[in-house]
Amino acid sequence: MEENLKITVENGVKELVILKGTAEPVFHKKAIEVKGGSINSALEYLSKKVVDPEIIKHSKIEFCYDELYIKLLYDARERNPDFIEGVLKLHPDLKKFNINSGKTYSPFELSDFIKMNRHYFENKDYAMKLVSRLREFEGNVNRDIEAKADGRGNKRALINEVVESNIPEKFYLELPVFIGQPKQRLEVEISITASFDCSLVSPDLKELIDMQSREILDKQLEEIQEMHPELKIFEL
Structure with missing residues (x-):
């Protein structure tokens, strides 16, 4: 559409050139x-x-x-x-173990989990030994309770006794704690409650995360x- 323009020039200007059309777009480089x-x-x-x-x-x-x-x-x-x-x-390989998270497993579930993740253990044979003991754990406790029942509610003491005699006190994992960082050797313990719930805990991991980060x-x-x-x- 044509437009009427009124232009006034001063200071001796005798000629004015008007260009009509679309201006070139202003380019801004894309950021990374x-x-x-x-x-x-x-x-x-x-x-x-x-x-x-x-x-x-x-x-x-x-x-x-x-x-x-x-x-x-x-x-x-x-x-x-x-x-x-x-x-x-935190590295996904570490997170899958749910250490210090409060997540619980039955002894059988934990044994299956360890079996499928034995490649993270410092010693794979030790991992498979742990798998076997966890599979037998609940049965051993129940047998001991039947054999030693004294009617005074000593189930927790009997569970502790079986844990001490059958479940290794600790095991070691070798895996990175943080993404982009090298593998670390981590000491992990198995905590077992009176209802046979198992969880993985590691004070060393908590300290390592707090200090190394x-x-x-x-x-x-x-x-x-x-x-x-x-x-x-x-x-x-």
Whole structure:
């Protein structure tokens, strides 16, 4: 549709050229985004990228010990800065054991679980020995209760007695605790209640998670700072 334009020129301008049509679109480069990557994601990005010293001055790292993450915004003053997030997460192989989670199994269920996951044990033969003892456990307790019943409710004591004599006090797993980290040797115990519920507990694992998580973040931040001392780092 034609439009009537009224234009006034001043300061001696004698000619005015008017161009009509569609302007070229403004292009904004697409950012690289990594969300929920492994904890070393920011370090990997910086170590493999040709970093402009001027751009790194306008970039920043944010980290949090409570939520166990490191976030990099590369060229944060740009419309679309690269965003790299690394999170320290428990390894799926560890999570499937439900250690310290309160999850319970019957002795037979736990023996089946151990049998199917014996490749995580430090000693597979030891794992299969544990499988056999768990399968026999409930029957052994019941037989002892029948043989030693004194009418005074000593079932819990008898269960403890059978546990001590038949179930190994502890076993060892070899698997990574966190994604992107090497395998660790973990000591695990089997807790059994008076109703024959079994659960896996490990004080060592709890301590390791609490202590090493901070150490792993600190190590990543230290290497990033050594690589780019001018990069701003903020704790949230």
